[in-house]
Amino acid sequence: MRRLRFGYGATVTFEPGSIVTRRYWRGGRCTWVQPMRVVADDADGLLLWNPVGGDVARLVDADGRNPHELPVDELRDPRLTVGAWEKYDVLVLMPPASAYSVWWFFDGGTFAGWYVNLEEPCVRHPGGVDTTDLVLDIVVTPQRRWEWKDDDEFAERVGHPLYFDRASADGIRAEGERVIRLVEAGEFPFDGTYTDFRPGPDWPAPRLPRDVEAAAVRGR
Template identity: 60%
Template sequence: MPFAPGQLILRRYFRGERYTFVQPARVVRDDEAGLLLWLMAGSEFAALVDADGRTAHDLAVDDLRDPRLTRQTWRDHDVLMLMPPGAAYSIWWMFRDGEFALWYVNLETPAERDDEGVDCTDHVLDVLVEPDRTWSWKDEDELAARTGRDGYFDAEAAGRIRAEGERLIKLAESGEFPFDGTLTDFRPDPAWRPAALPPGWDRAHR
């Protein structure tokens, strides 16, 4: 069953069987084009943080010391996020003070659904696309450091991840959807407010 417009769901990342990131998001629509979510600045989220304050961006998950999901506040940007069916990426329209700021291409596994929300595994590598469609890679060094590690990807899989990023870069360069101006004027329901993590968000494992 599709999620209902306005419904608050959880968008979660996992590595192996461990959750590394949990964020509440508001459903804009859920149809054949994909799941479209609104993530509001000021909302709660949780990320895996270890005893030394390091995260899964700093170290491979197995190298974190006593990691725990830790409540934080999402800052700076509101995000409209499209997760197309079966896609190995999501597209984020990022807004600052109500104005479109950039596209963020988040490479990830296709979403798995349950009643609470959607689960993905982050593919580490991302692409930033400016409003003029110039672009840059993000976290290339992290992809290189994780390639070959247990629970991540081998060199062949890392090549496929980069190739998917390159395919989306070509869409951006040519101004094709989703980089054609669609949704850059999006405005959320004015009744929506920053979301809190709901009860039951904090299970550590899938």
């Protein structure tokens, strides 16, 4: 297994079958915690799995709003709220030193399309990986037809001190356009790889600890 060097001043690799947490951060606050099973950790990146019914914790405020609706610093008394991952089983690839992850969606075992989540290159720690969501995303059908997602939200966040300035926003979109070229060319990871993926028969849905707030900051 190739060893990859990221943050925390140490080399961290993950064994297939182990459970790690994938966390998003914004302005010093954890906004997302998802336990996921390691499928592979190699030259292509870190490949993770989570089925429908697995745990996920999202930041929600006292009025039921989330960071998609308001900037994080405008949420009122926000807390991580645990719920179930819904609709699609998901396979997530975090390529080495890349500002995006690629998600394969499966509906009842049938491949339903890709999702490109633009995000900061991940930082590894012994319990998992940390990143910052960059708001703008790309949805790709099995036929490789694509469209931007959350474009309006992305435009609203430009200039906000906890998000990105215009130059950074232009760089984020340029990274998305680079991934779109991979989609249109049918290059990895949009070449059919993993579209027939099946999880191990003995893989239970990953669960979060009871004190998710404590788990969210562990390892920081």
